[in-house]
Amino acid sequence: PFSKHVLTEDIVHREVTPDHKLLSRRLLTKTNRMPRWAERFFPANVAHSVYILEDSIVDPKNRTMTTFTWNINHARLMVVEERCEYRVNPENSNWTEVKREAWVSSSLFGVSRAIQEFGLARFKSNVTKSTKGFEYVLARMQGEAPSKTLVETAKEATEKAKETALAATEKAKDLASKAATKKKQYV
Amino acid sequence: NSVGEACTELKREYDQCFNRWFAEKFLKGDSAGDPCGQLFKRYQLCVQKAIKEKDIPIEGLEFMGPSKGKTENSS
Numbered sequence: 001p002f003s004k005h006v007l008t009e010d011i012v013h014r015e016v017t018p019d020h021k022l023l024s025r026r027l028l029t030k031t032n033r034m035p036r037w038a039e040r041f042f043p044a045n046v047a048h049s050v051y052i053l054e055d056s057i058v059d060p061k062n063r064t065m066t067t068f069t070w071n072i073n074h075a076r077l078m079v080v081e082e083r084c085e086y087r088v089n090p091e092n093s094n095w096t097e098v099k100r101e102a103w104v105s106s107s108l109f110g111v112s113r114a115i116q117e118f119g120l121a122r123f124k125s126n127v128t129k130s131t132k133g134f135e136y137v138l139a140r141m142q143g144e145a146p147s148k149t150l151v152e153t154a155k156e157a158t159e160k161a162k163e164t165a166l167a168a169t170e171k172a173k174d175l176a177s178k179a180a181t182k183k184k185q186y187v
Numbered sequence: 188n189s190v191g192e193a194c195t196e197l198k199r200e201y202d203q204c205f206n207r208w209f210a211e212k213f214l215k216g217d218s219a220g221d222p223c224g225q226l227f228k229r230y231q232l233c234v235q236k237a238i239k240e241k242d243i244p245i246e247g248l249e250f251m252g253p254s255k256g257k258t259e260n261s262s
Binding site: 007008009010011012014016020022023025027029051053055057058060061066068070072073081083 | 234
């Protein structure tokens with residue numbers, strides 16, 4: 001009665017290992033209920049239910065069961081992983097105890113990091129341009145021959161800026177793809 | 188219910204067989220025999236087809252997921 005949000009359940013793999021363990025993979029579909037603000041931000045995700053896989057190992061000899069559950073779609077938005085270990089309570093053999101761990105992560109966190117890194121890199125290259133321009137104007141005002149013509153200076157600055165921006169974009173891409181594994185909330 | 192609507196009946200039949208075998212045989216240490224093999228095959232044929240049709244990405248995923256580090260900083 002507590003699982004109206006679970007729409008379907010299917011076994012998609014099952015095997016018994018030589019050492020008498022039961023391995024199973026279950027595919028579940030669940031409703032995708034998002035808060036209203038999230039529906040506005042991620043309209044593409046609203047229409048699709050969530051597909052979830054649950055892998056499990058049942059070991060009747062050791063009387064343990066381990067499950068690992070995670071979503072396989074909407075993954076770019078958020079991934080929730082849960083791992084449970086069920087075993088006999090060492091103090092009371094009539095009890096089963098479970099150790100539950102969960103990880104919640106979003107690669108969108110990586111996007112904000114990438115935006116910051118890009119903005120910073122572009123700022124740095126713009127500062128170089130404006131500083132050089134300022135020095136140029138000062139030199140002209142003080143009657144010195146500027147060390148380079150305006151055109152050459154600007155060209156150099158643009159080349160440098162392009163390189164920096166390219167390096168920043170690569171770094172940002174790299175960070176964005178790594179961020180999903182790096183920044184997680186652990187419970 | 189099965190993700191493949193047409194498979195729900197096959198699924199129910201297999202589930203019944205599996206639950207019996209699981210409680211009466213597997214948990215008691217008896218792994219000989221596979222009385223549900225045929226039912227499983229029929230059910231799988233149906234459900235794997237439905238999964239392909241719906242483009243559900245269940246391929247190439249490591250069993251039990253990648254191993255997680257034991258110590259994590261909670262944030």
